[in-house]
């Protein structure tokens with residue numbers, strides 16, 4: 001189908017929930033995407049964090065192909081080997097003891113919220129159901145996850161939100177202490193706020209939250225949907241803080257691009273969801289689970305978290321230099337491993353730099369209005385990173401407003 005026809009059909013027949021650029025993507029390999037005209041792009045957006053193992057990773061493609069020939073889907077009324085293998089892999093490499101599989105990040109967070117409330121209900125009875133989340137967070141678009149997402153712009157028009165969520169300032173230890181009343185069952189935080197503009201949690205904050213929640217027997221949920229599985233320089237982002245959360249939620253890159261989510265739980269939290277308390281038709285389905293074994297296995301085997309740490313620090317250094325030379329344009333540069341945000345003083349400048357990059361073959365995106373975000377596949381090489389950064393640097397110097 002020709003490019004124009006694809007765009008016209010999409011605009012005619014699909015709800016307009018996404019701001020799409022008029023580019024039809026036809027192929028991907030590693031850190032590269034190609035459009036219908038054959039133009040190649042370096043993708044620093046990495047499918048919004050769903051492409052840690054790169055596009056069409058050979059390991060993931062092999063696993064999907066082999067599994068599709070054997071069994072595409074079967075109900076969770078039966079046992080399947082890929083699901084068992086993926087669960088073992090995740091448990092072995094995390095602080096968790098048990099896993100629940102679902103289909104997306106929002107669903108993983110819904111599950112974590114349900115688990116927390118049920119846990120508290122069984123231990124303490126009704127009334128202890130509040131989940132604390134942080135201002136500027138993003139946890140997904142379903143009702144529980146949306147209610148947890150402390151940003152008005154996502155909630156407006158969909159009220160009333162689910163009751164029982166309390167919002168605090170991120171990285172504010174005292175604020176957390178004040179919010180942790182006797183009605184709280186869980187605290188849910190992103191280790192690095194991604195959609196909110198790339199704001200890493202500080203070590204002191206995360207340690208203090210862990211200590212405070214433990215003291216109050218409140219579950220700590222780390223939403224690692226965007227930054228888990230190698231991106232921050234460790235397999236799990238919580239490892240950067242020297243803490244053990246009770247629950248970790250994952251999605252995006254867990255199955256190499258096949259839709260999947262997972263909830264990892266340890267200690268008491270591992271045994272809360274029991275027969276009939278939760279479920280989903282496609283959770284841990286054979287294709288996704290087989291892809292997951294290949295994707296998570298390859299993140300571990302190829303030490304992609306170490307690559308993220310090394311190349312993330314190279315990129316951050318170069319960007320901090322650019323902040324000095326472009327001090328009137330760039331307000332701040334921050335990140336952890338290979339999630340990096342470049343905040344501009346002016347939203348229009350961020351938009352112009354983004355557009356120029358795209359024209360020159362580099363895909364990025366803008367988050368929080370004024371922050372260009374890099375989330376490249378973790379298989380990126382130093383050379384590929386350098387070439388993408390060259391395009392970004394050139395775009396900064398472009399005379400956009402003249």
Ligand SMILES: Cc1ncc(COP(=O)(O)O)c(C=O)c1O
Pocket residue numbers: 048103104105106107109138139140141190194195223224225226251252
């Ligand atoms: C931190 C975080 N949590 C949850 C979600 C929701 O995930 P999904 O879009 O798979 O529902 C996202 C998506 O961007 C996210 O970044």
